[in-house]
Amino acid sequence: MAGYSYKPVHNMRSLIFLGFLAVALQVNAQQGFVSIDCGMDGSTSYIDTVTGITYEPDAKYINSGVNYKIDKTYLQAATPVQAETLRSFPNGSRNCYTINGIIQGDKYLIRGLFFHGNYDGLTSVLFELHLGMNFWQVVNITEPSYPLWAEIITVAQNNSFSVCLVNINSGTPFISALELRHISSTDVYKDVSQTNSLVLYFRVNTGDAARDIRYPDDAYDRIWQVYLTPTVWSDINSSQPIQTSPGDAFQVPAAVMATAVTPANDTSLGFYFEADTGVVYYVYMHFAEFNALSQTENRIFDVFVNDELKVSSVKPEYLLSTHISLSVRSALGTEATYNFALNSASASSFPPILNAIEIYSV
Template sequence: MARYNILPLISFISFFTLVVLLVQAQDQSGFVSIDCGIPEDSSYNDETTDIKYISDAAFVESGTIHSTDSTFQTTSLEKQFQNVRSFTEGKRNCYDVQPPQGKGFKYLIRTRFMYGNYDNLGKAPEFDIYLGVNLWDSVLIDNATIIVTKEIIHTLSSDHVHVCLVDKDKGTPFLSVLELRLLKSDTYETPYDSLMLFKRWDLGGLGDLPIRYKDDVYDRIWIPLRFPNYKIFNASFTIDSNTNNGFQPARLVMNTATSPEDSSQDILFYWEPQDPT
């Protein structure tokens, strides 16, 4: 079976460089936002991001829909994690999505999972996720409330995106959210077929919540990360985007940075692959 060469993508903010960026009009014309498990033909706008989510019924021919346990549906929980679609039958079940622009265009493709004890079994599953016929990653759910996010940047080889969940006999596969975000063709360039996200950190971020759309035009999710005994820098002026930076990182992310209190210390990041091969 053919497999993509997937290079881990580590996205994090620069520490000392202030980049002047140009504000670009924000819209959702390149977005496909699917809330898995809500009733057919239903939709809503998310209260925080204003992203319009639609039902997954038109994109998949199998599976059953469920609500997560109301115990876990707190006021701070994103609405997309109140329902799931699970797949008790068949070894492989696939979503078929035709985005607004197809073959040759580059997309950020994101799947998100929260078990939420939707089946009242109290046993979180493990299964594989495929992009077409190629293994994307394994999904390991530790408990009922953890949110697992799998994200990949991929240039489409056809007009359709097929995201498949494959049963490993370790519990029933399910999906909470499926999202596609159209990117500029000259960003995230690589000789490989795809780039799989490792981490995307907002170093020195002042808040506790992730930053995403509308602060990030591509709806990338930036996770705040602060180190003990590190200084935080906060720009006193607004940093915007310019036409020379197609990546357009979120202004709130670029407005802050971090540095050790002791200038002789380094800032170190390292990555250990789960599968060295």
């Protein structure tokens, strides 16, 4: 899991004019969403025909920058529709989008899409993203046809967000789309606080998934990306829907939980990722048992990271989403490869299972 690619489903931009009732229903369904198609001309919103999310032009959120349309030769069937335009910032060292109407103290998922499309003939671009005055992450574009997402989960410090693109003299900053999603529950991603934001490293849906999954399947519009199953794993799936308990704030979509992997010929499910030294990573794993086990059968396993026991006696529940979380950190200057092993307990009848995983850095 050292790397992954985003392969969203694509459809042409569709301008759909709605009556008052339809608009009211759409707004209610997406309450707490702000979806901005950057570089889009005009003032008319549209509905993305894949997700059903309403996107609007970015002019009311920023007063700087230059709009560009991407050459169609760079747009593939899998390219997000929002990548067809971008806003570039050739002037000024810092250009910021301002989003008002934020609930101070609540959690938000904020995501940017960056699709270069060789719009300026310079295919190597490096710049920074800041959330207000705080560093978010570096955007490093090396392939013009590759959509890059940057995502952060954070607590609102006031009633607005300022998302800034910062020029570091390594190419012109730009952005294709900016999305904000309100997370109403205080019981999910508890590692996010007034002082800690979580920057997405990766989020994958394991098993034989047909497509990436996001809204409307995911109420928070997280993007669960398809992950190519290695040969040492086996795909399994459930023919019955996976449920979430009433108090399950994670709300991992049933479509995500319906696929999983187990070891192909072993009692240990292993994977690794390489990371920066001195950085704290928070890991969230999601499980569901697909088999109706008898009273004499069970599936129990322990989670190790670099041979250190992190979580013991994990026992997924039958057709019900269950979750664990842990954190890892290496000292500055030390090797930062994290080897994960889900090892069957001695009394386990079945090997470990993994339905989905998220990893964030602080």
